[in-house]
Amino acid sequence: MQKKSKKPLLRALAAALGFSVTLGASAADPLKVGFVYIGPIGDHGWTYQHEQGRQAVIKELGDKVETSYVENVPEGADAERVIRNMAKGGFDLIFTTSFGYMNPTLKVAKQFPNVTFEHATGYKQDKNTATYLSRSYEGRYVGGFLAAKMTKTKKIGYVASFPIPEVIRDINAIQLALDKYNPGSEIKVVWVNSWFD
Structure with missing residues (x-):
């Protein structure tokens, strides 16, 4: 019985994940x-x-x-x-x-x-x-919409991990939703400087 090469499968996996893999190892x-x-x-x-x-x-x-x-x-x-x-x-x-x-x-x-x-x-x-990277900013925007509709004080609290690009991007997405659906609302960010705490 002839063994099929797994290289096409691995290339398909690589393509699905968005990268290319050097396939120097044998098919086995x-x-x-x-x-x-x-x-x-x-x-x-x-x-x-x-x-x-x-x-x-x-x-x-x-x-x-x-x-x-x-x-x-x-x-x-x-x-x-x-x-x-x-x-x-x-x-x-x-x-x-x-x-x-x-x-x-x-x-x-x-x-x-x-x-x-x-x-x-x-x-x-x-x-x-x-x-x-996932598109977490999309969900954050929805969260911003909900916060805009629920706030009575126009002040929104946000507990954030580290001030790195994607975390700031997510906070900005919330602020964009607040600006659109409840102008004048603002976010108060508390940085915990931890990934999980």
Whole structure:
């Protein structure tokens, strides 16, 4: 019985996720995909949703993919170490799932040109490094509409993580909705400087 090459399947997965993967491994080898998580997989938030995605990949591709993750990785030097260890460990594709992993991801990617890196929420890309981000501002705009209709004081409270581009973008989306549906309303932002607290 002749074995089918999984390269078309992997290319289809790559295209569906919006990146390209260098397929240098033999057709018998599973695609090794690593995930670097900022928080615990049980946080019921950002990391939890990434973990749900990892589980979906396993369910869909079965033995054609091998995945691994490291959770609770702080941004900074420790992130660089974890990302580098994955690259050294033979991973074909590595997802780095926090804004603060941007520079460590790029640094490691330059040292491992045959590994594909996907970085969440960043804005820097390179030959083997791409970025991805959800359109959370759309939901925030709807939240702004609801807040505009419900407020009695024209003051809206917002607890925010870090003042990084996508968080500010989401706050701006709320303000745009407030401006349209209840002009003069304003947001009071409290920065907690934590991804989960």
